[in-house]
Amino acid sequence: MKMSETKFNLTEDKNWKRTLKVEISPTRVQPRIDKFLTEYQSEAALPGFRKGKAPKDIIRQKFLGAATQDAIAELVDEAYREFLEKGKDVNPITQPTIHEMNYDPAAGLSFTASFEVRPEIELKKYKGLALSRRVRPVKDEEVEQVMEHLREQAGEWSAVSREAKEGDLLILDLDVLADSQNKIKEKHIPNYEVVLTPTLLPEFKSSLTGAAASDVKEITITYPANYGEKNLADSTVTFKATVKEIKEKILPPKDDSLAQRLKDWNVQTYLELVLAVRKQLEKSAGEEATEALRQQLRNRLVEENPFEFPASFISASRDRLKEDVKKERKEMADSEFEQKVWPPFERMMKWDFLVHALADKEKIEVTEPDASAWMTRFAANYGMKPEEASEFIKKSGRIKNVRESILEEKVIDFLLANAVIQNEDGK
Incomplete structure (x- = not known):
């Protein structure tokens, strides 16, 4: 669809609402109707004619209404998507409501799309966030449990x-x-x-x-x-x-023979195996502490930068989530959903909005080297070539998700670099 044959007029309303008025020239509408009429003609099996051989005037008489509706539906979707591609600063967070639709063969097609957009959030505090990191100590009992599991594995x-x-x-x-x-x-x-x-x-x-x-x-x-x-x-x-x-x-005895059976651990003595197990458990404890720190960071950013979603967005999001949850847990009471499921989900949505607001303010972007490095790691993890991984991500429609994930990681790195982190005794 050519921009010269389509006019857009965007109006900013209250509460993050936007109203988009669209006018599409008849020179774009009629060819689309003709395209659908041709499709109907190729599939139509009318009395007295072989399939696909009915005259065009009969096809037009019988299918003009349906072809017009098909063309309008396709053009409305196409025009809205084109506007979003051209309007880089417009970020809808709801599906559009289409209304005031009119079609006249001489004047063309016009319609109005109403939707809500990502808000401009005033960031109050995001540097110098006070955080604490606690690494739990690895107990001898944990090491012994893993050693017994390894004995079972080698039995x-x-x-x-x-x-x-x-x-x-x-x-x-x-x-x-x-x-x-x-x-x-x-x-x-x-x-x-x-x-x-x-x-x-x-x-x-x-x-x-x-x-x-x-x-x-x-x-x-x-x-x-x-x-x-x-x-x-x-x-x-x-x-x-x-x-x-x-x-x-x-079960094998607790001696060097156990270590030598467990080839993946690359050790020769029982003592080396015990130390390797402890080291792995300490690494896991460190990773747990890092993830807890990241979650603490998310919660703190949301607490320090409060804002409210519009009621319509909250209502639609809550209804979609409740529908999805109840597919898996039909017996869940509404009270349990409101107390245990909705609050963390709403907090997660606020975190996502704050990530984008902070990225805009600090000019944090996903660069091609960022995306390339992510793709290289992904390919290595799954035993693929980088070009195979790239093609897989494209075909699965996950490019946007990947870039969102990279952006979130860069924002987290920025926040942690500017946070005040207290390392606590894990005992």
Whole structure:
């Protein structure tokens, strides 16, 4: 659409509202109507004519109204998007409401779009924010828990001649005797492995605990509707389980042999492994402290720079969020939503607006080197070439999200560099 054939007139109203009046020349409207008439002609199968062969005058008589509506809808969307591309300083935060639409073949198409824009926020305080950073100490008990997990990871299963007990691995031949929903395709599953853990389905665990090799158990299970495996959800299945073998896990001793089994840790002695585990836990504690500091920064900036959203924006945002949340948690009461879900979401929205206001004031921008560096890191993380990563981001429509993320990081770096940070004792 050519700008010379489209006129825009933007009016600033109160409370962040903007009214855009648009006039589109008939020289742009008529060709668009003709385009849709041609599409209708190619698809129309009218009595007495082969598909796509009906004369244009008959097509116009029958489909002119529909083609006109299609053209108007497309041109309205196209004109609004073009205005936003040209009007760099206009940042809508709501979808436009289209009204006062008029079309006259001689005068063309006109309509009005009303929307709300990102406000100009007066930043009161953002330099010298008082923050505290606390790194929690790593306790010996945490190190010991990880060491035990590593022993479990390095353990080996060994066959035993006794009854099955907690923690054992059972090798079963599993046969489906009855399936209420007839969803299970495999009726015989050889060498099916089951570990007797607290999370195992209770019907399996109670039947198999105490079983010996060669025992045959008949197990009936009623799976809940929300069960993870869809082919089993909301069905009752009876299995015949034949115990072929029972194994127990033999854990390695707490010595250098454990360190040498765990190749990924790149250590040779047990002491080196303990020190490496502690170092990793301390690194994680430091990362937790950094993220807590960043969240504290977000909250402090919102507290120091209060502003209010327009009621219509709040209402629309709250309704959309409530609809999304209740898709996952239908039982959530409105009071719980208002107390626990909405406040942090509203705070997050205010943070986002403040990020843009601060970026504008301090001239913080996302440069091409910034975007290129982000893409290089993304590609490395996912084993892709930079050009492949770039194409993936473009196709998934995430370019804007990436640039928003980079901008937020640059604003956070700026705020932290200008903050007063007190490092506290983590004990």
